[in-house]
Amino acid sequence: MSMNSDIKDKARTSRSWRDVDLRAVAPFAALALLLIVGALVNPNFIGISNLANVATRSAFIAIIAVGATFVISAGDLDLSVGSMVAFVASLMILFMNSGAVADPTMAVVAAIVLTILAGAACGLVNGLITTVGRIEPFIATLGTMGIYRGLTTWLSQGGAITLKSPDMQNMVRPAYFGNVLGLPVPIVVILVVTIIAAFILYRTRYGRHVVAVGSSSDVARYSGIAVNRVRVIAFVIQGLCVAITVLLYVPRLGSTSATTGILWELQAITAVVVGGTALKGGAGRVWGTICGAFILELVGNIMLLSNFISEYLIGAIQGSIIIIAMLVQRSLVRKS
Amino acid sequence: MSQGGAVVMAASHICKSFGGVQVLFSVDFELRRGEVHALMGENGAGKSTLVKVLSGFEQPTSGRILLDGQEVHFANNRAAEAAGIVLIHQEFNLAEHLTVTESMFLGREITHFGILDRKTMRARTREILDTLGSHVHENALISSLSVADKQMVEIAKAISREARVVFMDEPTAVLSREETRILFDQVRRLRAEGTSFVFVSHKLDEVMELADRVTVLRDGQWVKTADAADLDGETIAQLMVGRELSSLYPAKHEPDVDETVALSVRDLSTGYVKNASFEVRKGEVFGFSGLIGSGRSELMEAIAGIRARLSGEVEVYGKPLAAHDVRAANQAGLAYMTKDRKGKGLLLLEGMTTNLTLQSLERHGSLLYLDPKSESEAMQKARRRFDIRVRDGNVVAGRMSGGNQQKLLLAKVMETDPRIVIIDEPTRGIDVGAKQQIYHFISSLARDGWSIIVVSSEMPEIIGLCTRVAVMREGRLAGILEGDEINEQEIMRYAAGLKRRDGAAAAMTASA
Numbered sequence: 001m002s003m004n005s006d007i008k009d010k011a012r013t014s015r016s017w018r019d020v021d022l023r024a025v026a027p028f029a030a031l032a033l034l035l036i037v038g039a040l041v042n043p044n045f046i047g048i049s050n051l052a053n054v055a056t057r058s059a060f061i062a063i064i065a066v067g068a069t070f071v072i073s074a075g076d077l078d079l080s081v082g083s084m085v086a087f088v089a090s091l092m093i094l095f096m097n098s099g100a101v102a103d104p105t106m107a108v109v110a111a112i113v114l115t116i117l118a119g120a121a122c123g124l125v126n127g128l129i130t131t132v133g134r135i136e137p138f139i140a141t142l143g144t145m146g147i148y149r150g151l152t153t154w155l156s157q158g159g160a161i162t163l164k165s166p167d168m169q170n171m172v173r174p175a176y177f178g179n180v181l182g183l184p185v186p187i188v189v190i191l192v193v194t195i196i197a198a199f200i201l202y203r204t205r206y207g208r209h210v211v212a213v214g215s216s217s218d219v220a221r222y223s224g225i226a227v228n229r230v231r232v233i234a235f236v237i238q239g240l241c242v243a244i245t246v247l248l249y250v251p252r253l254g255s256t257s258a259t260t261g262i263l264w265e266l267q268a269i270t271a272v273v274v275g276g277t278a279l280k281g282g283a284g285r286v287w288g289t290i291c292g293a294f295i296l297e298l299v300g301n302i303m304l305l306s307n308f309i310s311e312y313l314i315g316a317i318q319g320s321i322i323i324i325a326m327l328v329q330r331s332l333v334r335k336s
Numbered sequence: 337m338s339q340g341g342a343v344v345m346a347a348s349h350i351c352k353s354f355g356g357v358q359v360l361f362s363v364d365f366e367l368r369r370g371e372v373h374a375l376m377g378e379n380g381a382g383k384s385t386l387v388k389v390l391s392g393f394e395q396p397t398s399g400r401i402l403l404d405g406q407e408v409h410f411a412n413n414r415a416a417e418a419a420g421i422v423l424i425h426q427e428f429n430l431a432e433h434l435t436v437t438e439s440m441f442l443g444r445e446i447t448h449f450g451i452l453d454r455k456t457m458r459a460r461t462r463e464i465l466d467t468l469g470s471h472v473h474e475n476a477l478i479s480s481l482s483v484a485d486k487q488m489v490e491i492a493k494a495i496s497r498e499a500r501v502v503f504m505d506e507p508t509a510v511l512s513r514e515e516t517r518i519l520f521d522q523v524r525r526l527r528a529e530g531t532s533f534v535f536v537s538h539k540l541d542e543v544m545e546l547a548d549r550v551t552v553l554r555d556g557q558w559v560k561t562a563d564a565a566d567l568d569g570e571t572i573a574q575l576m577v578g579r580e581l582s583s584l585y586p587a588k589h590e591p592d593v594d595e596t597v598a599l600s601v602r603d604l605s606t607g608y609v610k611n612a613s614f615e616v617r618k619g620e621v622f623g624f625s626g627l628i629g630s631g632r633s634e635l636m637e638a639i640a641g642i643r644a645r646l647s648g649e650v651e652v653y654g655k656p657l658a659a660h661d662v663r664a665a666n667q668a669g670l671a672y673m674t675k676d677r678k679g680k681g682l683l684l685l686e687g688m689t690t691n692l693t694l695q696s697l698e699r700h701g702s703l704l705y706l707d708p709k710s711e712s713e714a715m716q717k718a719r720r721r722f723d724i725r726v727r728d729g730n731v732v733a734g735r736m737s738g739g740n741q742q743k744l745l746l747a748k749v750m751e752t753d754p755r756i757v758i759i760d761e762p763t764r765g766i767d768v769g770a771k772q773q774i775y776h777f778i779s780s781l782a783r784d785g786w787s788i789i790v791v792s793s794e795m796p797e798i799i800g801l802c803t804r805v806a807v808m809r810e811g812r813l814a815g816i817l818e819g820d821e822i823n824e825q826e827i828m829r830y831a832a833g834l835k836r837r838d839g840a841a842a843a844m845t846a847s848a
Contacts, residue, residue, distance in 0.1 A: 203705060203706050203708075204704050204705065204706050205697040205698065205701075205704075205706055207706070208690065208693075208694065208697055208706060209697075211683075211686065211690070212683060212686075212690075212694055215683040215684075215685055215686060216679070216680075216683055216684075218679055218680045219679075219680055219681060219682060219683050219694075220694075221642065221662075221680075222642060222662070222672075222674050222680045222681065223662070223694045223695040223748075224641075224662030224663040224665075224666050224695055225694075226663075282683075282685055282686075283685070
């Protein structure tokens, strides 16, 4: 699938460079530029192991951001994803610790199902509050952000929740540290999630509905699209993406606390916006989002490998990236 | 009329391209002091672009603009406004959350030692609105105003800026006749004081009534500039289209009296509309007339399931239609085409195909998969069937001309394969050529057994197309006219409340 997977008019006879949407290309150009800069800064940077490491580390934000692409394309916003990761992960570990299912294998399977259901439920709550409750998504998810975070703190009694059974720990470890055909599992998961998401967004009726609702909910309504249902499903997709992230996160650390996933929502939104999706809704770019998540992680990596900028400035640099990305996007809109 | 007034503004050899597509080809234009200069042409002829170039919203690719004989360059619209050149937009430029007074003085608020002098601003606003004969309250929120009132505020705003040159892009498209008359009186008053107007309109009769001179553009090129007195409507129409116009309205085709009833509406009420009942037969073109705000669109939206209905029933070919369910209506073969093509009809930032298939996606591909090939085939067909003319097939809907947008919207609605089509304002703000095409399309649909409801504020359209006409007034069906009754006077009597369905003429003394 091409990075710019909009449904193109196939009737067009020839594709000239003029037809390329610069906004879709910009994030990939930025990524290429970063790779070159990184290679100049430190020769180790461009090595396969370093890059695979960076991609693996970007998995959490990348997968959450894929979900956020749906929510943002539909014209909404979800600030609760970071708290949701902490909450769902706590539920998963507590369930595995509870011994409700005696057989360790079955317990892990049940925990996975529970995690997915919990993620979807959290998304559903966000969706229903914004649509049925008619509350601005910013405010609604600001509220649930506090609720999910608070519940996590309460569940952990202010401390950490740690997976006790060493059996189960060993069983889930490969979900983060394993390899499939030589690729680290998180990278495989990113690819699979993104391919599915791109298919849904570009090649299904639902995906088209998301774009329509995000571009103009009036036009969507007059076209017979169930606007609220489309929005709620987008929030549920976001919840599912959070659940998948948790399924990678718990195996990695085997523990959560009240500070798990703090500020991840901002990183996810940054990845989406850097990837070329308009924050006001409409155009969604799944592959751009993945690219945005890589860019964020790469910048941190380059700063670690280089000596001239303190790695304590990572937050400031990431903040600058989102602003620069918006300025670049705007200048490209003017030209087109 | 000041035929020999000095030239205020002149444009010479203006060319303008958008991303490689040339829209204006070396256009010359000249505006005298104290004249109303009509700019005419089909959609896509370049009128709006020329107006935008002259008012600083767009930069010409080449060519010169002269103001009082001096060459000027407007870096942006503010610079043009500072020079006394104001553009009243086709689309409104008002912030919904401000009051009328705040909008009028936006960006040039009157202050006393840095504090807003609200009292003076309110008084000044009232004064201007009064001269315009507008009853809009100066403290009303913009969002609470009707479309026509918003237009009046826009006009008041331009007047309050004491502009020397006022560009008006389709100012009367949303105004009632009375409002149009008031606007024209103001234009004449200001003209007498030396203000110059450039007036873009598709309504030939208005142009003939108001304009001193007329310039016609066709396909981005200057065709003719002449005194309005030397032209008649027929000539202008021919200049615009570049060919002889056959009759604008096709011959009417009346269905048999005992033809099947396609749509039956009984006692339908919404918040505003009360107890509307009517029937439309197979193959009929049924008109809905009435003043703006008489509840026509609300009734249609309730029938089509976009709006909830409080009570009443709708039947499509004898089968009851679920309330407030657009998809159910589409599946039953009933489709509604909105009058607000930019706000509710088309996704302006998306391409033509996305728009075309939006309402009928289930026709393309199986359960989950959306088939791009099938979609683009539909697009090919629609472009032929509706004669959608674009230079670049990937153009986003927002960049298309009004006529092409309207055809695309009609195509989108027809994609749902309806048997009954409700068309709200079929030709608002589009050119004569496209109008004629849409009229003929409606007529041929009816001949082939489709039932069409045409809602329109343009009386000639209703009279020229429909075999029966319902007139609405203040949310009620005032009457249904047939045959010879369908004429302007009769419709106005019902619309203005001088006559009702029961025949009891309320006040026949005051002739409409």
